[in-house]
Amino acid sequence: METSAILRVAQLTTRFHTPGKVITAVDSVSLEVKPGQIVALVGESGSGKSVTAMSVLGLVDPPGVVEQGEIWLGGVNLRECTPRRLRALRGSQMGVIFQDPMNALNPVLTIGAQMIETIRLHQRVSRAEAKELARAQLTRVGLRDPDTLMTQYAFQISGGMCQRVMIALALVSRPRLLIADEPTTALDVRVQAGILKELDRIRVEEDIGILLITHDWGVVAELADEVYVMKSGQIVEYGNVFDIFENPRHPYTRELINSR
Numbered sequence: 001m002e003t004s005a006i007l008r009v010a011q012l013t014t015r016f017h018t019p020g021k022v023i024t025a026v027d028s029v030s031l032e033v034k035p036g037q038i039v040a041l042v043g044e045s046g047s048g049k050s051v052t053a054m055s056v057l058g059l060v061d062p063p064g065v066v067e068q069g070e071i072w073l074g075g076v077n078l079r080e081c082t083p084r085r086l087r088a089l090r091g092s093q094m095g096v097i098f099q100d101p102m103n104a105l106n107p108v109l110t111i112g113a114q115m116i117e118t119i120r121l122h123q124r125v126s127r128a129e130a131k132e133l134a135r136a137q138l139t140r141v142g143l144r145d146p147d148t149l150m151t152q153y154a155f156q157i158s159g160g161m162c163q164r165v166m167i168a169l170a171l172v173s174r175p176r177l178l179i180a181d182e183p184t185t186a187l188d189v190r191v192q193a194g195i196l197k198e199l200d201r202i203r204v205e206e207d208i209g210i211l212l213i214t215h216d217w218g219v220v221a222e223l224a225d226e227v228y229v230m231k232s233g234q235i236v237e238y239g240n241v242f243d244i245f246e247n248p249r250h251p252y253t254r255e256l257i258n259s260r
């Protein structure tokens with residue numbers, strides 16, 4: 001039997017209504033992520049990858065509007081959810097990590113305070129229990145000495161550690177889907193590899209589906225199961241990672257692979 005998708009996007013169209021013109025950032029995009037899969041969304045800058053992710057997350061702000069299509073998170077129709085319900089789902093069933101971990105963390109709270117706050121926002125636990133959970137989470141993403149780490153502020157730790165904290169935060173509520181938008185672009189190459197290995201391990205161990213946005217074909221080759229290639233808001237090619245590398249059909253894909 002086919003495993004059913006944890007994320008299913010069909011014919012999604014998102015436009016920005018700017019003064020004087022309408023920009024179709026996402027143009028009839030369809031894609032699927034199954035549990036335990038890493039699905040890469042690749043394409044040049046401005047092709048619509050982040051807007052696709054933001055549309056799924058319900059985070060497109062005016063003048064952007066999700067105008068058409070379906071977005072299903074398991075059995076939940078996200079396009080019919082209220083903003084309040086979407087916010088709840090973002091903290092529970094779908095996690096997200098972005099490119100710039102330093103700025104994503106709150107500079108005036110310790111790592112521990114942020115972890116505990118996030119945990120208590122979504123789970124009815126005492127402070128002590130939340131602290132214990134935070135410690136377990138940090139250990140789970142490969143951070144040693146979580147006790148010291150929890151007393152520190154974002155500016156006191158490295159970019160790589162920040163991103164691991166972000167991953168820990170995103171995974172606190174054991175989501176079934178993780179959206180990672182260029183999660184390692186801001187980090188140096190060696191640190192990148194560690195973070196990517198962590199994501200790979202987590203998806204296997206926890207059967208999480210990951211939508212990985214990147215323009216790094218090395219990362220795609222290393223991690224992805226399925227690949228969607230995006231250009232000017234549209235999916236121009238889709239296939240499993242071996243087929244995409246062995247036999248790219250679209251000239252744009254060939255160009256992208258060759259230019260890496």
Ligand SMILES: Nc1ncnc2c1ncn2[C@@H]1O[C@H](COP(=O)(O)OP(=O)(O)OP(=O)(O)O)[C@@H](O)[C@H]1O
Pocket residue numbers: 016018023024025043044045046047048049050051052063064215
């Ligand atoms: N706030 C906005 N207002 C108007 N247009 C926007 C806005 N945000 C995005 N767009 C449009 O959507 C297009 C797609 O942007 P998006 O951020 O999804 O690209 P991307 O593929 O993620 O690029 P990158 O690799 O640089 O992150 C842009 O080219 C731009 O025209």
Ligand code: NI
Pocket residue numbers: 049050051181
């Ligand atoms: Ni982007």
